[in-house]
Amino acid sequence: MDYKNDILKLARDSISLTIKGTPVNKTASTRLGGVPDVPGDFRWPCYITNTYDDNEVKPRPLAFIAQFNCEEISKYDFEHLLPEKGLLLFFYELDSQKWGFDPKDKGCAKVYWFESTEELQPASVPQELSEDFRLPSVRITAKSEKSYPSFADYSLTRDNMIGHWDEYYMSMKRIGVEDKDEIHKLLGWSNPIQGNMTMQCELIKRGYYLGDSWDHITPRDKQESIDRSGKDWLLLFQLSTVYNDELKLSLGDDGRIFFYIHRDD
Numbered sequence: 001m002d003y004k005n006d007i008l009k010l011a012r013d014s015i016s017l018t019i020k021g022t023p024v025n026k027t028a029s030t031r032l033g034g035v036p037d038v039p040g041d042f043r044w045p046c047y048i049t050n051t052y053d054d055n056e057v058k059p060r061p062l063a064f065i066a067q068f069n070c071e072e073i074s075k076y077d078f079e080h081l082l083p084e085k086g087l088l089l090f091f092y093e094l095d096s097q098k099w100g101f102d103p104k105d106k107g108c109a110k111v112y113w114f115e116s117t118e119e120l121q122p123a124s125v126p127q128e129l130s131e132d133f134r135l136p137s138v139r140i141t142a143k144s145e146k147s148y149p150s151f152a153d154y155s156l157t158r159d160n161m162i163g164h165w166d167e168y169y170m171s172m173k174r175i176g177v178e179d180k181d182e183i184h185k186l187l188g189w190s191n192p193i194q195g196n197m198t199m200q201c202e203l204i205k206r207g208y209y210l211g212d213s214w215d216h217i218t219p220r221d222k223q224e225s226i227d228r229s230g231k232d233w234l235l236l237f238q239l240s241t242v243y244n245d246e247l248k249l250s251l252g253d254d255g256r257i258f259f260y261i262h263r264d265d
Contacts, residue, residue, distance in 0.1 A: 001164065003171040007148050014147040014188020014235075015076045020244055021139035028087050028117035030073065032066040033247070034137030036089050037120040038112075044126050045110040051095040061126040062091035062110060063133040065239065065257075066140065069117070073186065076144040081187055081234065086115045090237055092257060094133045101200065101210040111236065111259060138246045147188030148177055152196040156226055181254060182240045190235045190258055198229035201260050236261045 023031035046059040068088045074080075082088070091110040098108040114120060125134065151168045155161035161168075183191045190197055200210055202225040208217055237259040242249040251257055 001167050002174075003154070003168050004174050007154070007171055007175060010149050010154070010189075011146045012148075012188045013078045014145050015073060015142050015186040016145035017184035017186065018141040018143075019138050019182075019184055019242055020246060021141070023137050023139040027122075028067075028069050028120050030067065030069045030140050030142070032138045032140055033064065033135030035122045035125060036064045036067055037087060037117070038089075038123045039114060039120060042123060044123065044129075045091050045107075046126075047093045047096075047107045049093065049096045049098070049108070053095075060093060060095060061129040062108075063094040063129065063135065064123075064125075065090040065092050065135070066237070068140075068186070070113075073142060076142050077187065078144065079187070083113060083115070085117075086113055087117050087120060088113050090259060095130070097252060099211075101204065103204055103207055103209065109257075109259065111261075135249065136247055142186075145185070145188075147185065148172065148175065149189050150192055150196075152192050153189060153198070153230065156196050156199060156230060182242065183238065183256075184240055184242075185235075185238050187235060190238050191240075191256070192258070193255060196229075197235075197258055197260065198233040199225045201233045201262075202229040205262070232263050233260050234263060235259075 019032050023029060023034065028037050045062045047062060048057060048059050050057045051060070067090070070083045070086045070088055073082060073088075074084045089112040091112075093108045096108065098105040100108070151161075151165055154168065155164075203210060203217060203221065206221055206225075208221070214222075235258065238256060239251070240256045241251045241254045
């Protein structure tokens with residue numbers, strides 16, 4: 001079966017990101033890593049956890065991941081989903097690398113938006129943040145790009161898709177979608193590695209732990225999450241594992257991190 005025409009109808013605008021090169025050295029510029037630009041009263045976010053190498057449960061500073069100048073990015077945001085001014089910042093606890101399938105993981109990642117960039121200044125980085133998790137400053141180049149639903153997203157609300165992955169994959173190839181390891185973006189459809197993400201976001205919001213069997217989820221909550229999650233949850237930022245001359249950032253086993261946001265937020 002050819003799904004090409006149906007997939008094309010579901011296209012979403014996204015902002016494709018290339019992470020490579022020397023960043024623009026000015027306050028509130030778009031970049032990955034380095035030192036974030038923040039207000040004077042900013043408190044660096046921490047998350048209470050143990051890690052793979054340290055069993056002590058204690059507050060640990062989140063790593064600064066990236067910042068985006070909204071005015072620079074807005075020209076690629078055709079649906080006007082992002083603020084048109086200000087600075088958007090992303091943090092994540094890289095030592096424990098929580099997956100987010102436990103409601104207790106709340107706080108392992110943080111997103112900030114500062115409406116004005118006029119009084120921002122480089123933050124004071126906590127001494128407790130290991131050098132291993134202080135990412136070097138790398139340029140981010142943006143461009144507009146169409147995105148299309150993954151098989152996990154497409155099949156979420158469609159019956160009888162089991163066994164049709166090959167046909168779906170070939171339909172995506174006919175559209176011209178490349179199968180790449182490094183896919184960084186703002187907005188649009190995500191590129192999940194292990195199943196649909198929006199349904200998981202909704203179930204975790206409802207307090208469910210998703211780290212093992214889903215047998216404890218009520219049929220009503222499961223169905224409501226299927227019906228609503230694709231409309232209620234939006235991809236904000238997707239970052240893949242990065243290996244280049246400027247940066248070597250491993251996210252699990254060549255994995256990705258996804259920042260989703262509820263439409264009400």
